[in-house]
Structures are given as structure tokens and as C-alpha cells.
Amino acid sequence: MSENKKADKIVGVKGMNDILPADAPLWELFENTVQSVLKSYGFQQIRTPIVEPTALFARGLGEVTDIVEKEMYSFVDTMNGDQLTLRPESTAGVVRAALEHNLTYDGPKRLWYAGPMFRHERPQRGRYRQFHQVGAEAIGFTGPDIDAELIMLGQRLWDDLGLQNIRLELNSIGNADERNRHRADLVAYFEQHKDLLDTDAQRRLHTNPLRILDTKNPTMQEMVNGAPKLLDYLGEESRAHFDGVQNILRHNSIPFTINTRLVRGMDYYNRTVFEWVTDQLGSQGTVCGGGRYDPLIEMFGGKPTPACGFAIGVERVLELMKANGEKFDPNQCDVYVVHQGEQAQLRAFVIAERLRDAGLDVVLHCAAAGAGGSFKSQMKRADASGAAYAVILGEDEIAKGMASVKTLRSADTANNQTEVEFDAVPDYLLDQITCGDGCDHPEHHHLH
Incomplete structure (x- = not known):
């Protein structure tokens, strides 16, 4: 294949559909x-x-x-x-x-x-x-x-x-005997009205006449309604x-x-x-x-x-x-982990695994083609994920042995971020998310 020639796109088989993540x-x-x-x-x-x-x-x-x-x-x-x-x-x-x-x-x-x-x-x-x-x-x-x-x-x-x-x-x-008696009378009835039978019905007349009763052809309805009824047999x-x-x-x-x-x-x-x-x-x-x-x-x-x-x-x-208007929670996860720098990335993996051990669904930010890795771009992805919380790790957090936990679904944007020690992050988030039997947060339901 020449370098300039684009490969032909292969598409799915007609009538065999993909079920996509949104569905x-x-x-x-x-x-x-x-x-x-x-x-x-x-x-x-x-x-x-x-x-x-x-x-x-x-x-x-x-x-x-x-x-x-x-x-x-x-x-x-x-x-x-x-x-x-x-x-x-x-x-x-x-x-x-x-x-x-x-x-x-x-x-x-x-x-x-x-x-x-x-x-x-x-x-x-x-x-x-x-x-x-x-x-x-x-x-x-x-x-x-x-x-x-x-x-x-x-x-x-x-x-x-x-x-x-x-x-x-x-x-x-x-049973078969009852259907056979009905079938004989049914075939005789349809033969009397052969001029009203469509091509499908004529094909089925002697092989599968019961199926003629199931026809959707409007011109045959009145005739079919008058056919012998199996219940009578x-x-x-x-x-x-x-x-x-x-x-x-x-x-x-x-x-x-x-x-x-x-x-x-x-x-x-x-x-x-x-x-x-x-x-x-x-x-x-x-x-x-x-x-x-x-x-x-x-x-x-x-x-x-x-x-x-x-x-x-x-x-x-x-x-x-x-x-019926069925609505679905778009959430990919409970927690999205954001990080910047080599040490922060290593710590992010540890925290993400501990959160999963605690039963939470976690997405850890990984490098994406054509996308920046800045905190701003990562936080956009965190918000789009539907996560309830973001865990943020940067140079400042690593130096202090802390992680920042940000509430992504809070109306109070001024007080929605707190610092938590590394080892305490799973317990802190678990306590926030499973906030008692009276919790009415839809994003917490799968944990109750």
C-alpha cells in the first residue's frame, strides 16, 4: 500500500448493531x-x-x-x-x-x-x-x-x-389431532376464497396454513376473520x-x-x-x-x-x-484522580487502588492523545466523568504528604476543597459518600 493511500474503512455487518457505552x-x-x-x-x-x-x-x-x-x-x-x-x-x-x-x-x-x-x-x-x-x-x-x-x-x-x-x-x-381437523377445514375455507389470498398466503396454503391467520395484509382481514377457529376444535x-x-x-x-x-x-x-x-x-x-x-x-x-x-x-x-423516559446516571465513577508530576503520578496509583479496595469506582487520569495534561484540562475531564469527588495530587501536596479532595457536585464552590493525609483519603471519601442510611444523594446509592 502506498504511503498516500488511505486504508478502506471497514464497517459493521448490516443489521448487526454495536451497543455503545452510552446505551x-x-x-x-x-x-x-x-x-x-x-x-x-x-x-x-x-x-x-x-x-x-x-x-x-x-x-x-x-x-x-x-x-x-x-x-x-x-x-x-x-x-x-x-x-x-x-x-x-x-x-x-x-x-x-x-x-x-x-x-x-x-x-x-x-x-x-x-x-x-x-x-x-x-x-x-x-x-x-x-x-x-x-x-x-x-x-x-x-x-x-x-x-x-x-x-x-x-x-x-x-x-x-x-x-x-x-x-x-x-x-x-x-394438540396435533385437533389441529389436523382444524387444518383440513381451514385449507378448504381458504381454497374457497383463493382469489383473496396474497402470494405469501398461497405459498403457505398447503404447507403452513395456520400462518395465514397471522397475516397483516389489510385486504385479507375480513376473509381471515371468518375462517374456522381452532378453539372450536x-x-x-x-x-x-x-x-x-x-x-x-x-x-x-x-x-x-x-x-x-x-x-x-x-x-x-x-x-x-x-x-x-x-x-x-x-x-x-x-x-x-x-x-x-x-x-x-x-x-x-x-x-x-x-x-x-x-x-x-x-x-x-x-x-x-x-x-417511557427512562433516565440513566451518566457517572463513570465516584472519584476522579488528578495528578501532576512523576512522584504525584506514582502516589496517585497507590491512592486509586486503595479507593477501589474500599469499594469505590475510580478513574485515574491517564495521558490522552491530543489532550493537554494541565490541571485545568484534567479537571474538565474529572467534571465530565460525572464523579462526585476529585482527588488532586501535585508538587505542593506531595511535599506536605497530603491530597486535596474537591467536591465536584457542590453548590458551595467556596468551601468544596479540603486537604487530607494520603493514608486517610479512602476513609475520608468513604465517609463522605456513604453518609448514612438517610442519604439522598443519587451518586451514593450503589454504595448503600
């Missing part, structure tokens, strides 16, 4: 809240690989689903010829792990996961090619009670996040299960709407299906989808084992949190 507090708040809620219901975390055998998703999701047909990032491992796929969802991987490691040998398991998923879709608001999900899977539970518990867990999460414009839609898709057991879920939700004052068009395109779902939806995100209005998938473990070669779960679209929930 990190929002993600951390969400992740901490989710982890706390899941733990309060007895769920344990499981972490499965991002890459799985392609056959796992083809078998679990169904060969004719949109995900398997056109959305999966699949490739051949050039080292050994294995067919591999970046996971488009996590339920199949969690069930694979539970079966492979015999996790339910000593009883049912409540599991949860979090991480990135990958689908080759057209990127738009709330829908990305790398996106993040948090999910819960309850494996080995047979009754309607676990379905209701998962829904109530979701309600608690929205409450803890302060989100109010999310509503619950509920349906039952019965439920047998006694399926109906009793669905009634059981509703009874628990009503008894706990969880509002819901029965949406008879709520279906699943994946082969492994049965009985209860539910979605948490919002009107605040345009076309990507589903923030959490879930339901029961009793057949899946047997489809993967295990003994028949009931299961139920949900997955939350993290980016969509974060959009709602932003719309």
Missing part, C-alpha cells in the same frame, strides 16, 4: 431486572452455544417455516464438513442441552437464558439480523399452573421496569387445560384478551400460546411470545416430556423503556 446503562438495568425477577421464581441460568447443528432447527422448527426456509445463517464447517447454523432462537438449543445432559433426571427444571440470535431478515426498527432474547423454559411440568406462572412472571417484569402499555393476548392451539382435555390457565390469571387479576388468530408457525407448539404486545413499536408490536411445546423433546429423541416457555425481544423492550 450500556439501559441494557444493564434491563438485564439486572430480568435476572432478579427470574431468580425470584426459582429459574436457573443455562448458557448454550451460539452455533448448533443445522438439523436441530430443521427438525424442531419445521422444514417449511420461514425461519428454516430463508432466514437462517447456515454454513458448512470447512474443517470437517459439518452443517452448522447460527441459532435463530434458543428453545431448541436449551431442549437439546437438557436432553443431552439428562437435566430432568431428578425432577422438572426451570431454566432461563439470554444472548444473541441471528436471522437474515430485512432490518427495521425492532427487527435486526443479530438481535437479543431473554427466555425461560420450564421443562417437565404438565399442568396449566406453569403456563400461568410464566405469564405472571412476565407481568412482574413489566411492572418492575415501569412499562404499562403492554397487553396480554392468549389462545390455545390444542378443542377436545375436553385441551379445553380444561386452557380454562385452568385462565382461572389462575383471573384469580391473580392479570388482564388478558383471547385472540383466536394467535398461532405458531413452529411444529413443536401445542395448547397454550401467548403474546405480550404493544402499540408503541409500529409493526413489530410483539415484545414477548411463548407457549407450551410438549412434543419437542420426543421429536429430539427423548422420552415424552412436557414443557412451556417464552422469549422476550430485548431490543423491543429497550425501545419501550426509552419511550
Whole structure:
């Protein structure tokens, strides 16, 4: 490369977004809240690989689903010829792990996961090619009670996040026999109205007709509303299960709407299906989808084992949190350490480590490209860091064996600096920051 030629800039993959430091507090708040809620219901975390055998998703999701047909990032491992796929969802991987490691040998398991998923879709608001999900899977539970518990867990999460414009839609898709009877009548109904079906619906008519019920095409709505309803095909057991879920939700004052068009395109779902939806995100209005998938473990070669779960679209929930006016503390640290001169720098490192030993978050000023190292420029950085205090070390302080401690968030600028002996700085600052149970300083909250 010639000296004058500038290297081409490499940018990220379309639809796979960077999460920048300014957004990190929002993600951390969400992740901490989710982890706390899941733990309060007895769920344990499981972490499965991002890459799985392609056959796992083809078998679990169904060969004719949109995900398997056109959305999966699949490739051949050039080292050994294995067919591999970046996971488009996590339920199949969690069930694979539970079966492979015999996790339910000593009883049912409540599991949860979090991480990135990958689908080759057209990127738009709330829908990305790398996106993040948090999910819960309850494996080995047979009754309607676990379905209701998962829904109530979701309600608690929205409450803890302060989100109010999310509503619950509920349906039952019965068992395979009930769906087959409904499917036959559904196909016959759609064939009678074939002139109204769009290209997608015609493609799905004989492969996945349930998905036609989920169409957003406005010209098809009236026709689809008149289609046979799966609820009318439920047998006694399926109906009793669905009634059981509703009874628990009503008894706990969880509002819901029965949406008879709520279906699943994946082969492994049965009985209860539910979605948490919002009107605040345009076309990507589903923030959490879930339901029961009793057949899946047997489809993967295990003994028949009931299961139920949900997955939350993290980016969509974060959009709602932003719309809700969620505010975040920009503070990088509690204390910013400013220094001038070689001896002061050495002492600054010692004091910074002692402050960290005391549980404080500390930024020690280090030389920056193109930036001056004067006290004035360092104090500007200290102020911008959001720190509550600056510790200042210069030649005068070193000569006296003292450090200057400056309060950066005080209205009283005339009396906001004091000198403290080197060894006493950690205790002094800790006393200032953790100033009693009645402290109402927001910058001190993480220390109480």
C-alpha cells in the first residue's frame, strides 16, 4: 500500500448493531431486572452455544417455516464438513442441552437464558439480523399452573421496569389431532376464497396454513376473520387445560384478551400460546411470545416430556423503556484522580487502588492523545466523568504528604476543597459518600 493511500474503512455487518457505552446503562438495568425477577421464581441460568447443528432447527422448527426456509445463517464447517447454523432462537438449543445432559433426571427444571440470535431478515426498527432474547423454559411440568406462572412472571417484569402499555393476548392451539381437523377445514375455507389470498398466503396454503391467520395484509382481514377457529376444535382435555390457565390469571387479576388468530408457525407448539404486545413499536408490536411445546423433546429423541416457555425481544423492550423516559446516571465513577508530576503520578496509583479496595469506582487520569495534561484540562475531564469527588495530587501536596479532595457536585464552590493525609483519603471519601442510611444523594446509592 502506498504511503498516500488511505486504508478502506471497514464497517459493521448490516443489521448487526454495536451497543455503545452510552446505551450500556439501559441494557444493564434491563438485564439486572430480568435476572432478579427470574431468580425470584426459582429459574436457573443455562448458557448454550451460539452455533448448533443445522438439523436441530430443521427438525424442531419445521422444514417449511420461514425461519428454516430463508432466514437462517447456515454454513458448512470447512474443517470437517459439518452443517452448522447460527441459532435463530434458543428453545431448541436449551431442549437439546437438557436432553443431552439428562437435566430432568431428578425432577422438572426451570431454566432461563439470554444472548444473541441471528436471522437474515430485512432490518427495521425492532427487527435486526443479530438481535437479543431473554427466555425461560420450564421443562417437565404438565399442568396449566406453569403456563400461568410464566405469564405472571412476565407481568412482574413489566411492572418492575415501569412499562404499562403492554397487553396480554392468549389462545390455545390444542394438540396435533385437533389441529389436523382444524387444518383440513381451514385449507378448504381458504381454497374457497383463493382469489383473496396474497402470494405469501398461497405459498403457505398447503404447507403452513395456520400462518395465514397471522397475516397483516389489510385486504385479507375480513376473509381471515371468518375462517374456522381452532378453539372450536378443542377436545375436553385441551379445553380444561386452557380454562385452568385462565382461572389462575383471573384469580391473580392479570388482564388478558383471547385472540383466536394467535398461532405458531413452529411444529413443536401445542395448547397454550401467548403474546405480550404493544402499540408503541409500529409493526413489530410483539415484545414477548411463548407457549407450551410438549412434543419437542420426543421429536429430539427423548422420552415424552412436557414443557412451556417464552422469549422476550430485548431490543423491543429497550425501545419501550426509552419511550417511557427512562433516565440513566451518566457517572463513570465516584472519584476522579488528578495528578501532576512523576512522584504525584506514582502516589496517585497507590491512592486509586486503595479507593477501589474500599469499594469505590475510580478513574485515574491517564495521558490522552491530543489532550493537554494541565490541571485545568484534567479537571474538565474529572467534571465530565460525572464523579462526585476529585482527588488532586501535585508538587505542593506531595511535599506536605497530603491530597486535596474537591467536591465536584457542590453548590458551595467556596468551601468544596479540603486537604487530607494520603493514608486517610479512602476513609475520608468513604465517609463522605456513604453518609448514612438517610442519604439522598443519587451518586451514593450503589454504595448503600
